[in-house]
Amino acid sequence: MGRARRRRRQKKARKFCVCDYNPEIILLNRWLSKNGIRKNEKVGLAIFDDTGRGVLTKKKIKPGEELLNLPLNLTINVTTILMDLPFCNIFLENQKQCLLEYKHSISFQSMMAFYLVYLKVQDVNSTWGVYMKSLPLEYTVPYFLPNEIKCFIDADILSVISKQKDVIDLSYNIFVTVLKSNISADSSVQSLKKMFTKSDYEWAYFTVNTRCVYMDLTKVIDLSNIGNSILNLISDNTKISLCPYLDMINHSPNARNEAQLIVSKDIENIKVRDLNRDMLADVRFSIYTKNNFNPYSEVFICYGDSHNLKLITEYGFFLPNNDLDYVSFTFEDVKTFLNSSKFKLSQEQLSFISSHGLNKDLYIDIRGLSYNFYGFLMVVKYYYNHGKDVSKLLYSAAICSTDNSLNDIIAPMVVQKLVTIKESVNKLNVCESKCVILDNCVELMCQYVRILENFIKC
Numbered sequence: 001m002g003r004a005r006r007r008r009r010q011k012k013a014r015k016f017c018v019c020d021y022n023p024e025i026i027l028l029n030r031w032l033s034k035n036g037i038r039k040n041e042k043v044g045l046a047i048f049d050d051t052g053r054g055v056l057t058k059k060k061i062k063p064g065e066e067l068l069n070l071p072l073n074l075t076i077n078v079t080t081i082l083m084d085l086p087f088c089n090i091f092l093e094n095q096k097q098c099l100l101e102y103k104h105s106i107s108f109q110s111m112m113a114f115y116l117v118y119l120k121v122q123d124v125n126s127t128w129g130v131y132m133k134s135l136p137l138e139y140t141v142p143y144f145l146p147n148e149i150k151c152f153i154d155a156d157i158l159s160v161i162s163k164q165k166d167v168i169d170l171s172y173n174i175f176v177t178v179l180k181s182n183i184s185a186d187s188s189v190q191s192l193k194k195m196f197t198k199s200d201y202e203w204a205y206f207t208v209n210t211r212c213v214y215m216d217l218t219k220v221i222d223l224s225n226i227g228n229s230i231l232n233l234i235s236d237n238t239k240i241s242l243c244p245y246l247d248m249i250n251h252s253p254n255a256r257n258e259a260q261l262i263v264s265k266d267i268e269n270i271k272v273r274d275l276n277r278d279m280l281a282d283v284r285f286s287i288y289t290k291n292n293f294n295p296y297s298e299v300f301i302c303y304g305d306s307h308n309l310k311l312i313t314e315y316g317f318f319l320p321n322n323d324l325d326y327v328s329f330t331f332e333d334v335k336t337f338l339n340s341s342k343f344k345l346s347q348e349q350l351s352f353i354s355s356h357g358l359n360k361d362l363y364i365d366i367r368g369l370s371y372n373f374y375g376f377l378m379v380v381k382y383y384y385n386h387g388k389d390v391s392k393l394l395y396s397a398a399i400c401s402t403d404n405s406l407n408d409i410i411a412p413m414v415v416q417k418l419v420t421i422k423e424s425v426n427k428l429n430v431c432e433s434k435c436v437i438l439d440n441c442v443e444l445m446c447q448y449v450r451i452l453e454n455f456i457k458c
């Protein structure tokens, strides 16, 4: 191929539009530089046809290269919240004894979301104003689907939405109550009191959900000695952080990367009450890649091995040909089906199933039955077969599972599920309110159809 043709072909393959010259991104880059970011000079921001906004490299990146290095003070993490005294005073200057009343009642993700809303209502010229402006305005997670569409969405997706809703509602109500009884005179707290809405909180919750990275600061701050701090409110760990620019990098399951905290030796176990920005000025967070990235290609990191149900419901996107996808069946549903078939389960069989944990993780993926589902069906078929020892069979099933006759036991239930999903997909396909969220849900349901059809064929 001639050089000109090759260049033309490369040009055609470039499905992105550089956005480093957008006024908002210019401001962001300026702000990041001023605050000490060290960014691989080959990278910039771009909008990609398939993945949306992301990071582009203009030159080859090799394994071992650092992508980004941020001062800790340029990330939003547990220390940022603890050092923001007006924010902490929302809970501490209060008619209620918040630390007692809501002890261990709030997840750190919810607290981060509340903090984001507090930052959002502040002036654009405030410390985090430029960063706040760089965040997406909305998220494509099914949580935001209108109710009239939800009735045709797969039960597994609905179950995740329902759990998200419970967490969001519960924490939102606590924050509303706390704000009502707050007595702080601080102007940013006053603004938050006036402007705290459910929709802003939902936006913030999913900002944290879709953009946070894992950051373990337990060696830097002494979290065992939390005194009267708002850490008393937290029900889980505080190991997540929002990292400007790093949170612009999209996910690929094939990406390999590592992050590390770079701490000088004399910074260790700082007491919560002693925390200050100067002390943390030398702590940095660095991320490097273990991949090769070609010139003018998108740079990815891996958010963790994830099936599409998680990617769609937590991050709002779908990956085609994802081998990690599976269709799950509840123990109750399988039991009800078997009881209506010739394979009724005895009390003895049920006890055996439960005591061996075979009532959990019942699913079918592109390879067939999950180990537990296979073992469960062995109990169904061979428990009363005197020639076979079910415990031994289970042990051998862990090594090799080739008994295809087990599939036949549940085939009618699988066919029924397949029909139900297909009917829902047909209804969703004629829906007028088309959007990315709906497309992702339909993609996942079609993936479920492929998995179940493959199972029935085998």
Ligand SMILES: C[S@@+](CC[C@H](N)C(=O)[O-])C[C@H]1O[C@@H](n2cnc3c(N)ncnc32)[C@H](O)[C@@H]1O
Residues within 6 Å of the ligand: 050, 051, 052, 053, 054, 136, 140, 210, 211, 212, 246, 247, 248, 249, 250, 251, 252, 314, 315, 316, 317, 318
């Ligand atoms: C950490 S942010 C990455 C930057 C983001 N694209 C932005 O514009 O700010 C994570 C979000 O990016 C999007 N995303 C990440 N990886 C993706 C992929 N492989 N395909 C499509 N969207 C992706 C999803 O919306 C996800 O919630």
